Amino acid sequence: MPPPPHLAYMKPIPILPSSNIDKTIDFYTLLGFKVGGKHDGFVSLWVGDKSCVNLYYREGTDLGKGECIILSEVGQARILFEHLQKHHPPLHQLVYAPGGGEKCEAKPWGFEQFSLLDPDGNKITFASHLTDDENESEVQAPAVPDV
Template sequence: MLTDIHPKLPMRDKSVTREYYSTRLGFKVFGNADYDGYLMMEKDQIQIHFFEFKALEPKENYGQVYIRTNNIDEFYNSLLAKETAIHPNGKLETKPWGQKEFSLLDPDSNLLTFGQNI
């Protein structure tokens, strides 16, 4: 029986990824161990894992994660207050498929889309 999913995304620089997810998105490092070339971040009920890929070309990265939330307006406004860049084509809006969504790109161009059922 399936119980959880923890997506793994590429990162070029562990310290840059950790700083972005911590300060911009409010995630915390998960666990006590500091693994070489691997990072686990957690916020509320989700985890995202990252593996080191130093040769990653951000313009060629197609890593994507869809994250559901139950208070998208509050989360979106908290990101704006921190001056977190929102994807130019991903501003907060209601989609025809009944989701309110927005998107952003992390420092390695992984696309994070946040959505709430309306």
């Protein structure tokens, strides 16, 4: 299998547990973070140009497996997805995350993405912005992640 093409990764976006979303928001706003989006039991917090630091929090005490979003430049998630589809050995099939892995697709929050499960069952989402809008100041939060 040839190595994947060089991808211009931007940053990982961890999804972390929170015992109380409102207290999490209070703490991070004291540090200068802004709320990018808040849904039932989920919040996106960001700071810096184009959300150069972005943290997602999900409420709950027994969250089990972890998740991570690896954000790259426009079009890069699709390049990786197509590379994996073309070159991944059939004897070691990738495990695509339910509801988010079989295809690389545009999402309403402005990402094109797909998700895989790592060997420990952690969900790894590869995402790219849909546009390269330099006026964009924050990444909108996706829908509440599956628990």
